[in-house]
Amino acid sequence: MTTKYGFYYKEGYDDPLCIDQTSVKQFIERLSSPPTPFLLYSFEQFRHNIDTYQQELKNLAPIRSRLSYSMKANYNPHLLPILKSAKVMLTTVSGGEMQLALSNGFEPSSIIYNGNGKTDESIEMAIDAGVLLNVDSLFDLEIILEYARQLNKIANVLIRVNPNLSDTNVHAYNITASKTSKFGTNIDELEPIYNLIEENHDKWIRLYGFHCHLGSTISNTQIITECVQKLIPLFDIKRFPHLRLLNIGGGLNIDYKRYAQRTKNDKNDDIKIPTIEDYIQSIKEPLQLLPNTIELIVEPGRSLIANSCILITRVLGQKSTGSIQQLVVDASMTECIRPALYQAYHHIDTINSLSTDERIPFDVVGPVCESGDFLGKQRCLPNTLKRGDFLAIFDVGAYCSSMSSNYNMRPRPAEYTLDEHEHIKVLKKRETNEDLLRSFYVE
Ligand SMILES: Cc1ncc(COP(=O)(O)O)c(C=O)c1O
Structure with a gap:
């Protein structure tokens, strides 16, 4: 049996979204009420992406070749030992x-x-x-x-x-x-x-x-x-x-x-x-x-790290504005700027099944005080979504954390992964309001 890695849906289960061998819902429960949004990485997926490139590069022989990771995609220092050991x-x-x-x-x-x-x-x-x-x-x-x-x-x-x-x-x-x-x-x-x-x-x-x-x-x-x-x-x-x-x-x-x-x-x-x-x-x-x-x-850069990370966000509420049904979530352009900057597509979905609920098109928007602050337009999501429900925004490994900001005085989110023993590893602490203010005061 092949072992699955990365993020995938195990259809037919109540908590179908998985990271490697664990359900994302269980991961969230283990964190016990974590502040959202936060980023969750699959290092298994990242290792697999590196390996795929390196195996394919071998097909160029006798031409010698090397892989160089473009750090601007994501400079989380915890990625570096993986890259270093893969040369x-x-x-x-x-x-x-x-x-x-x-x-x-x-x-x-x-x-x-x-x-x-x-x-x-x-x-x-x-x-x-x-x-x-x-x-x-x-x-x-x-x-x-x-x-x-x-x-x-x-x-x-x-x-x-x-x-x-x-x-x-x-x-x-x-x-x-x-x-x-x-x-x-x-x-x-x-x-x-x-x-x-x-x-x-x-x-x-x-x-x-x-x-x-x-x-x-x-x-x-x-x-x-x-x-x-x-x-x-x-x-x-x-x-x-x-x-x-x-x-x-x-x-x-x-x-x-x-x-x-x-x-x-x-x-x-x-x-x-x-x-x-x-x-x-x-x-x-x-x-x-x-x-x-x-x-x-x-x-x-992107094709090595993008699919190795998701952004978990909570629903804050639903409202209708004219013909548009808005789903307001607690993630925004400050954690995932690509939709606002390039009209880029990131898939957005529930982490649990809710599969029998009717899905209707929503504009998924953040709370940032900026009309350009959206994460997805006209996304079919369950009409039953309510405050506190979790959603996943996919493929945020590249150009999201590294492009994040404190706009609207929003702290940058925590980043996590699971280690080889399935223990939670903190890759970055969530910023506090004090962190944001520290550099304004000169001692
Ligand atoms: C010099 C250079 N190399 C590599 C990359 C990586 O590009 P991508 O993340 O799209 O693979 C970039 C990003 O624009 C770059 O500026």
Whole structure:
């Protein structure tokens, strides 16, 4: 019998929503009246996602490849030991993330620091520690060189190339490689960067490779294929003999609507979500042209962590406004901003069966004083839902905790998981009102 992991519904049971081997309802009972909302992680699911990527990457052999987790998706430090023991690299986008990676014992050569606007302190930290830096622009390179000279060290860099490709199914805010994007340097305008690197090569800088990131929630693997095809000719090893890394930025989407049939919410079948296997297959052929000294790095964030976490919320009440039935819950845009920010879909459902109750369409909204504060529109949920009932908001592992805020002076929620003995483990304490005020008072 295969052991189930992650979040799934065991149909026919009174408490059908499970995390790994435990019912979510039992988990809540064990916490005894926990303040809501809170986040619940399945580390089993996270480990499985890492393993799936690593197994698929093996299919690229003889091309060597590595996985790099994009920490911006979720920087909960309790994820790091899992990544470290699986020998996953880390892609960081701030001095804070880089410092967290270094202090958790990740080798500097396993950390990539990326950003279109890096602070002086973070550049200094990266060069001093020997972290790989993605050069975003000419000005970025100039500052990196300045610090390398000051520190009398060599900066190890990749160039972030904008290949001018974008997936038309992606929300405008998630596009990163269109011609006018703020990230990277256009593929046709690299010569000034090459020249400056050449002038300082082996003295203050070494060019190790190229990075590109096509955007987040990518569903079109064809553009990933095209991207690799565009980047391979850049590997001019005669000109830059240290070149050995091709780093293609994450972006793979996940099927946020996979439970939608359950609640009879329309499933949008127009967009086929590529699997990790589809993704790896899409780059296999173009990679054959890569010199065999080059190693591939893929750096997903969302598709590693998103489905490993749910947000538990309580219903506060129902009310009708014109033709809309509103279901007001205690979670909001401060814990899950993606619907408000990108009109993103997160599945919302009950944790217990209530399956015989009639379902009607609700707008599921939070209590934040902002009209844009909603979690889902026209979601079919039981018409019997009342104050205190629990709901789960699915796939909140990526870009929810890391994008959370204290807007409306709301404390950030607690985060939990179950350890291998099914004991509750606190991954983050719920903030208190005092926590929120502490930094306003200078001693
Ligand atoms: C440089 C870089 N790499 C990787 C990622 C991960 O993208 P995703 O979480 O969609 O996989 C991001 C996120 O936008 C990024 O900026």
